[in-house]
Amino acid sequence: MASLFRSTSGDGYVVLWNCNGARRNALSPEYYAGLISGLEAASADQSCAAVVLAGEGNFFCAGGDLTQLKARRVMSEPERRANIEKLHDVIRAIRGCRKPVIAAVEGGAAGAGVSLAMACDMIVAGVGARFTLAYVKAGLVPDGGATWSLSRVLPRATLAQMAMLGRPLSSERLHALGVVSDLVPDGQVLETANGLATEIARGPERAIADIKQLLNDAEQSASLEDQLTRERDAMAQALGGEEARTGISAFLNKEQPVFR
Structure with a gap:
């Protein structure tokens, strides 16, 4: 089975990849472990000035894998809490990384994929990208700090529609609200994110x-x-x-x- 995580290096930065493209880069335990390890390595590496998070294919991250979530319904509540904490450890690792972390959102982000992007210091998104808190469609609630991060940048009514009705927000609207830092043509997201990382690498x-x-x-x-x-x-x-x-x-x- 192909690895669900990989890391590549650029000029003064590292790109950490979600390699689950067949499932729109749904989250996986292997990705969690690789991402946390990659962030820790970047923090300790003086030659690395920034981190870019990217997903293979044409979608940043679809969030939790519903097949796995369905299987976890038979777990006890403490076991389910422990599994959710694994996602939360990833969010903490992004926020705690000493280096700036840039989300390269091609296509869109859904569920906990939105949480991953919102934990980053900057978000580069394609004009066609959409951000969706789809939890409610599955009878679930947001996790990964989504309600915390989004409530600080969105009007309550906008967030309520997003979370309670599952309505997506376009990258263009989020850019107008200042949530998306760079709005670029589809297909140019990673190049732009890498450019920001290179610019950071020239700084103190x-x-x-x-x-x-x-x-x-x-x-x-x-x-x-x-x-x-x-x-x-x-x-x-x-x-x-x-x-x-x-x-x-x-x-x-x-x-x-x-x-x-």
């Missing part, structure tokens, strides 16, 4: 990692004061570092900084 590694952490903290923060404290500490540390020396000097000399 430590500063970008700290910015990602600040963005994560801002979403979790209870107050403005908490975030002001985090930003103060991160800025004070950054200002004393080598990246700031390089960047400030280049800016003042009207030159392009070379961080790596």
Whole structure:
């Protein structure tokens, strides 16, 4: 049986692939394990500046495999909770990766595939892509943090229609709402995502990692004061570092900084 996960390297970045194209890249235990391992390796690899998530074929990710979900109905509730936590560990790994993670959404994302994309720092999508929370059609509810992430970027009524009625949202609408960072012609998604990763690779590694952490903290923060404290500490540390020396000097000399 062919592997359901693979990793390829670009110029300063890595692409982590869901290789379940025959099932529209439905999620699998092998993909979970490979993705978490790949994210951990990217975090530790100084030569890797960014991560791109992609799906083979013409669809990013269809979410959970209903055949597997049907089989899990006979499990006890604690066993079912443990299986859902495996998906949630993937979401945590994406958010916790020190490197920016970019979702390359060709065709569309459904169910937990939406959760995967929303956990990323940037989303590149083709103009024909559609995002669907199809759980309700199967009598299920969203997981993977979908209600948490989408409630922060969508009006409640829009999210309610998406989650309660299973209505898809186009990539064009999500781009207009600021959820999709880059909207490109179909077939150019991976190329654009790789271009963003290459651009990130030219930037200051430590500063970008700290910015990602600040963005994560801002979403979790209870107050403005908490975030002001985090930003103060991160800025004070950054200002004393080598990246700031390089960047400030280049800016003042009207030159392009070379961080790596």
